[in-house]
Amino acid sequence: MKKKVLLVGGGGREHALAWKLAQSPLLEKLYIAPGNVGMKNLGELVPIKANDIKGLLVFALEKKIDLTFVGPDEPLALGIVDEFQKAGLRIFGPSRAAAEIEASKAFSKELMAKYNIPTAQFKVFTELEPAKAYVREMGAPIVVKASGLALGKGVFVCNTTNEAEAALEEMFVNKIFGAAGTEVVIEEFLDGPEISIHVLSDGISHYLLPIAQDHKTVFEGGKGPNTGGMGTIAPVQWVTKEQLTDIEERIVKPTLAALKKEGREFCGLLFPGIMMTAKGPKVLEFNARFGDPETESYMRLLKTDLVEIAEACIDKRLGSLNIEWESGAACCIILASAGYPSAFNKGKEITGIENAEKIPGVVVFQAGTEMKDGKLVTNGGRVLAVTAHEGSLELARLTAYQAVDKINFLGKTFRTDIGKGSLKLVS
Ligand SMILES: Nc1ncnc2c1ncn2[C@@H]1O[C@H](COP(=O)(O)OP(=O)(O)OP(=O)(O)O)[C@@H](O)[C@H]1O
Ligand SMILES: [Mg+2]
The missing domain is CATH 3.30.1490.20 (ATP-grasp fold, A domain)
Structure with missing residues (x-):
């Protein structure tokens, strides 16, 4: 049976998810709340905010939504999954109690300490x-x-x-x-390259996605304040099999088991940020949803139907699902507004997206954009996620930066070194 799907969220991650969901052979209709103008041809945009749980619930019941997919952290922290499940609706994501692993760093650090999961030394203060x-x-x-x-x-x-x-x-x-x-966590500084691990979990089995890497600071070479993320690559090839096994055995499995033991079984996507220190992998933080902009790279590589993946998680049959990926690599470059992550101007006209997408392998996802007087203009800190999928990381970077060159808006800001560090570590 074909399904009516509701996607919650309106950023670059959700544009990438919508792009993938729209390709599903199981899809009858895609609704996106609130979405953004970049997604308007992929589904019907519904003007309900991602944190308006009641509004979303009323809409989902009225439209008889078969599957809801939650993008951002806030609705999960507010308990959207609990509310939808109580109403008999099917929804992909962790419960409020499980999502606390992201929503409270104090909780997640204390959980790691209790279950001996490697992380920076810390103390919590109020x-x-x-x-x-x-x-x-x-x-x-x-x-x-x-x-x-x-x-x-x-x-x-x-x-x-x-x-x-x-x-x-x-x-x-x-x-x-x-x-x-x-409440504030003060912790030990960890040194090393950073990676993003994404794990699907249905409460019984888990599945590790290819490793991704984000670039968190606003300037090249790890300089400047942290942002939501300035660009990603996937897969990360310099992580050895032994290191990955270490991450799975000492971090992923014990965390899922710990949550279960605490009565907070995790269903959905768990995303530990990991520092590869000289003393082994250590957890920087946990997120309870797909990364942004990791998802913009992942969706370019994922072969398997995302509706099928979400359904398998909800039905606790993830263990029998065969998840497949394209070969090669994906690279995502964020185009931000000048000044981000501090104050920035909005309303600057954006040109060149069509030309960028004429380059084979390129897809541009929109994050902070809107239509004003018939023109596409900037409307946020992170404006666009320019992605390329190619046979190698080297080519994916090259193609993504060619696409970046085609796009213009006043104050266009981006990092020139996305994926550069990983390329060096492989060769
Ligand atoms: N203990 C640490 N030592 C060194 N760098 C750190 C440490 N903790 C965090 N960082 C840096 O700060 C970034 C943001 O930290 P963290 O992931 O905890 O925050 P966040 O606001 O939850 O981020 P996100 O937007 O990815 O959810 C990390 O990606 C890392 O680059
Ligand atoms: Mg986080």
Whole structure:
């Protein structure tokens, strides 16, 4: 039977998911809430916000939606999965209790400590002065993190104790992250290349996607403040089989087992960010959904129907599903507005997407865009995700950057070194 599918979210990740879902032979109709203008030919855009759980539920019941796919973290943290399931609806994603592994860094660090899962040493604080004292005791470099959800901007990697104390004041006194920053994790600085692990779980079996790599800082070479992510590649080829086994045995399996033991069985997609340190892989954080912009690279490589994958997770038959991938590699370059992740201007006209997509292997996903007076204009920090799929990482990078050249808007900002580090580590 063909299915009516509702996709929740409206960024670059959701454009990539919509692009893939729209290709499903099982699809009767795709609704996207709220989506963005880039997705308008892939499904029907529904003007309900991703955090309006009640509104989404009423819509899903009214339209008799067969499957809901949740993109962003916020609806998961608000319990969209619990609410939909209570109403008898089928939905892909973790329950609110399981999603807490992302929504509360304090919870996730304490879970890792309890179950011996390798991560940076840490302490949790709810008051300024003891937090400052701990920073002075530990010295720099040191990392200060808002415990709650902060759009990928809640982490300060500090080179001096002064910087760390200033970050603490921003969170506790100036409350720049609101409630998300009333609890703060201070942790040991970890050194090494960073990778993104994505794991599908149905509560019984799990499946590891190819490894991806994001580039978190706004400037080349790991410089500048953290962003939601400036570009990704997949697969990452320099991780050895032994290292991957280590990640699966010491991180993935124990985390899924720990959540189950705590009565928070994880169904959906678990995404640990991992630092490959000299002392082995260590968890930087957990996310409870697909990465953005990892998904923009993944969807270019995924062969298997995404509707089928979501259905298999919901029905707890992931173990018998054969998931297939294209050969070669994908690369995604984020085009951001000048000033991001701080203040930036909106409303700048975007040109050249069509020309970019004429290059074989290129697909441009939209994140922060809108139509104004008949023109496509910028409407966010991360504006576009320019992706290429090619036979090798080297070619995928080259093609993606050729496509980037074709696109223009005032203030267009991007990193020129996406995938460069991984290329060096392989050759
Ligand atoms: N202990 C650490 N040592 C060194 N760098 C770190 C550490 N923790 C975090 N980072 C850096 O900061 C980035 C963001 O940290 P983290 O992933 O915890 O935050 P987040 O805001 O939840 O990010 P995301 O948007 O990916 O969910 C990491 O990708 C990493 O580059
Ligand atoms: Mg996170």
